[in-house]
Amino acid sequence: MGSKGPEWTGFQESRPYGPKYDLRTDFVMVYGISDDLPERIQGWKQAGYTIHLMTGVSWGEYQDYLYGRFDGRNHWDEAQVNRAGDQVSHGKDVPYMVPTVSFAEYLATHIKRAIDSGVEAIHMEEPEFWAASGYSEAFKREWRNYYGEDWIPPHSSPDAQYRASKLKAYVYYRALDRICSQMKEYALVHYGRTVRFYVPTHSLINYTQWRIISPEALLVNMPACDGFIAQIWTGTARTANVYKGVRKERTFETAFLEYGVMQELTRGTGREMWFLHDPIEDNPRYTWKDYAYNYRSTVVASLLHPGVSQYEVCPWPWRVFELGYPKEGGSGKEVIPAGYKTSLLTVMNVLRDIHRYDGDVQEGKATTGVGVLLANSAMYQRGDVDPDEDGRKQEFKYDGTSGTEELSEAQQELLDWSAFYGMALPLVKAGIPLRPVQLDNILTFPGYLADYRVLLLSYELMKPEHPGIHQVLGQWVREGGVLIYYGDGSDPFHNVQEWWNRDAGRAYDRPEEHLFESMGLGRNPGEGEHRVGDGAVLYYRQHPAELSRSEEGAEQVRSSVHQALQFRGEQDAYLESGLLHIRRGPYVIAHALDERDAAEPAAQLEGAFVDLFDPELPVLSRVELQPGDDRLLYDLDHPAAQLQDQPVILVSASRIREEQYLEGKLTFVSESPSEMKVSTRIRVPAEPSAVTAGGQPAACAYDPGSKTVLIRYPGVPEGIEIAVNWAE
Template identity: 30%
Template sequence: MTVKDNDHLMDMETVKRAFCKTAFLLLCLPLPAQLQTIHDTTASVQTTLRATTAWQPAAEIGAQAVLLSRADDTFLHRAKSWREKNFRIHFLLGANRGDYQDYVAGLWDGRPHEDWQHSESHDYFFPAKPFIAYLKSQITHAIDCGAEAIYLEHPVFLPGADSSASFKRSWREQFKSDWQNPSASAEWRYMAGKLQQRLYWEAVVDIFAHAKQYAQEKNREVKCYLATRSLLENARRGFVGPATRVLHIPDCDGVLAEIDGEALLAPNVYSNVSAARPFETAFLQYGLFANQVRGHGKQLLLRLDPFSGGGEALPESGKLYRAQLTAALFYPEPRRFELPAIPQTLLAAARNKSAAPADSGRMAAAPPALSVQTLLAINHALKDMTHKHSDYETAERGVGILMSDAMLLQRAAPAASDSLLSFFYGLALPLLKHGVFVQPLALENLHQPHYLTGYKVIFLSYRFMQPQDYEWHERLTTWVRAGGTLIFIDDGNDPFNQVKDWWRKGMFDYTNPAEHLFETLKLGYWPKPGRNQVGMGSFIYLAENPSSFAHKTNGATQLLELVNAALPAGRTVQTQNYLRLRRGPYVVAATFAETANAGAQVLQGDFIDVWDERLPHLTQVAIAPGEQALLYDLSKIDSTQAHVVSASGIVAQERRSKNEYAFSLNSPAGIIMRVLVFIPAANATVQASSSGKSVNIKNKNEGKLYWMEFENPGPGVDVKWTWEATALGQETTTK
């Protein structure tokens, strides 16, 4: 028994059928109607928030759209309440789990569907045709209620789902034979995983095609996004489903990248020490997302929520969010974020509580615990990060590690690979902690002509995954011959080398896929370990398990020596224990612990600490090992007009004249709002009101910087600054 030949070709036929059906409907629509009514309704949305209820005042945190779930008979009412508060409506539905009791009980179509549930708790659903039809009906209702975007969340199978009655039925349909226990052999495990990926891939194709088609029939445009954990996190949890390949679906408009508190706290091994490393984990997982999307012309949205997955109850939730956010900001291209809902514990603590005013000086005291004000100031900064210019300070860039969706196929018995993913972290962490901006890369994207452009050194191993296409080797060979260095670390002992995939059938007869790689590079069946010249580049082969580098105390030294050997002659990695990035006026920085250099990263200048709710002005900032920072560099401030530099609230309705600057501020009612404003004069005065009543403001200034503090009584505060007009006065503008 073997996996069916040409699985990827059959999958592409499914895509083509869905794409052609949608294209035909497009052609049938009157062209003038399309031109008048179809437009990208999500293009202007930078920030979103997820919710299950109608609008509530606590939702005023700076989001522009809401991800509503449950398309039941209350959806229209809930959507209307958010729309009345100027939120765009997006719809979030679970691909494998949700409040779908009407489907289970048969209230939807008159037939009960308990037999299509699976997993030990029976809380998860199998992507059978009736369930896909049910999800499509949910999307239809959401679009009728005004949804402008669809997010399909977690199209994955959980561990154990491959022995459910529903999966056994699909096995028989696919392979025309009785189900075989995947735990009994690597061959059957591999077959089960490929079938699971195929089932959800076809489900996503069908669901997204329906959403696009139905929207077209209504002369509307709807965006379709996959909301998913990272490939690494799904591998850690033993979940199986499609990942990078979903981006090849024409109707998929992008990915919402999800990293929760559980993922941030999952341990990995570095220098033989197993520990949670939240920043490093988030950095590498967001990097994988970014490189999966890169080149597809599709959008990447980042979910920032350390409070989910059990994070809210943790005392270190503030540190988790700082690590997660900093990691996300090292990738400037994604400029769309899902904001975390404010935990009720923080909201209650913030109401009617005033902190000490911001102190200026050489150093600030340790930042207070995470607060509502800090969360809101971060949200303001995220909406402000539209700057195209970015400048990295790293030890080295252009170093990658190749990954594949295939790693999900061998995460369970009888031959599960390392549960801590040391085969990946063993290579990535030693480089990252020494300042190398190492990036996970997707093998599925090698078909893109310029995907590897800019990369000098790439690591590859088949010790935890198998290549799904022999053409990948041809693409890698082309890159090596053009001057790249491929470092292959593999001891040849992966049990899944023996499965009957492309390298062991058809026109190929190899013991394992590495032999085809070697021959494509023209190095024979098994080259000797060491460096081999290939065209203008080189191939370095180490006959080791990549996991071993996680357990060596000198693993970092060995890997850095490999990278140095791969770099052009005379060039070496200048190691450092930090990463730093400038995004417009913002400085994003992280300092690594667990390295020989135990010193802090010190920055001199004029900065505002965005993580400190007091927004202090600092002339020196020291970022200790294991810490991160987000700073506003005052030397980069726009001095041409008055504007809000930072705010623990939503800034709107800005109006300017030559001697006046006015704006409105909103936030959850009852909290102390803190705002830093730049005014092009040192003698400005301020007034504030809410619903026509005066609001008392505490304020101070340093030259043209003004700090404000006041309570938001609800439903927001109107602020007006005035000053004496000078020759530098501003022309009237409106935002």
């Protein structure tokens, strides 16, 4: 594996190099800037990796700063503090920080050490400011400097909470902009090289649901930010939500929406985006069977978004491949099953390969061009608003590392965030590939809405940050788009002091009044359909959270989209399906949706496929998907799988290099972690006469129907030579 080249896949690891978790990706993100950083970098570099560094920007092992050893001043007043006066913590002596200028300067000294050690890219992870915080002395100082007035307790009014949240997003933007710009200059001045800066961040959907504020869309306009890692995994996606009145985990659907909003964040911007998956998660209470089911749901959900072809295949592989997790039935722990290890490495190598087919994407029959608008400001409406000094019912911190058993019903309803899911889930459940669209981007990137026919919008869960947004939406509607608006005007955050109500001469009670007026409909049009140019507005005076509470609410959402398409003269464009699926080259990705009509039959895929989630890589002539099933398949009928003048290595749980075919003999080098069994399936001209791995006979099984052979052999990180012979 070369040390330079494309960076399609990578992983993060805080531990020194280890062969059991050497995943043979393109790059590794060495985590944390400790004294042993140079040694850790050297270990991974010797294994052939391009070296990145990842470190926390909101929390980390920063005790030297907190206790005054850095600059002689104690900085505990910069820890995030909630209304009760408690620090918001990530662990002992590891608080979430208010990103002051001083803290940014401290982080920059660490980044210099990483640049001095030769890393090629820096990942400033998780800029997170909890909605429940905003009460520390440092934040009060930031408030005075930003607003020019004394701090106002965030819980005292919707306006105070909204302003506090905007400030939280700003100070993290400022810190990242300062660090990244300063350190890029440092690398050029001292070493004559460009160091890239990325921001690994949860999705806007997850941060809003978990009640965390982060810069998100602001960073797209930060020149020193080269891209993002979409930190989406089973721990974020299994957060329960409500559909048809039922609260439950919906890992696939939530992940599909999360990956979707992150794809939209960078679409058309030129920024890089890696999608993350995690075979386990931060909550260690689940079994391997549970982890595997949810992992596959996130993988399939991510692959259904073909605008991204770069992946972080695993955070912390050490904990995946070496730690134990509860056995089924609760009797002790067990390390990763051998078969699951093989399956994981197969998927990771598929993820590295899939970019080769970016120009060969075929989406399944579905209603496309439908989006739901979502803005950064959704995060600003998630904090506690209760002037009663004793009222703290909403003060809780949920981050996926524990269950929700301790939450009250009111807290659980707040965590549900049904205003968003009420509009989104009915469409995803109908097999419509809904895209969450980043509202903040439409002013910055011309033509951002061009791919959309129908958009859903509500200002009950967020607010437009600029009146120009309405000019763009209005033009899109006049040119034929249909906007579906849900809102009853009940959200208390309509009264925050923002652009729509600051001008006493033409103040609006709610921002949608400006939207409707700018389209020529007056401030308060009646419910129903309103023609605007070649397009239309469908207005429902209803809070979108209500749509999540019943089957009728879900049906109303679907009917509104059907009506919108009929208005456009596209009577046949509305298609519901029990299957979301896509083809990316030879790879077939599919999810069978559940919570549908119980009488609906299982989905069938006919053809010749290799099952990539099965460690034996079996060949299947028919694939049946029951509701809730996820499948990742290799299509043996695709041109990429056909024999030409030599055998074709179809799929492997290893990284393949030095492939050669001469005189009836195929040789290649296979790289994979140690202490695992590699499965490799090859399409061959005839049944092999001999197969060896490292010079020793290897297990193989020939399938005459598909003319493929499955070879199994031990994993070797530095590579093992495989030879397949046909000659006698």
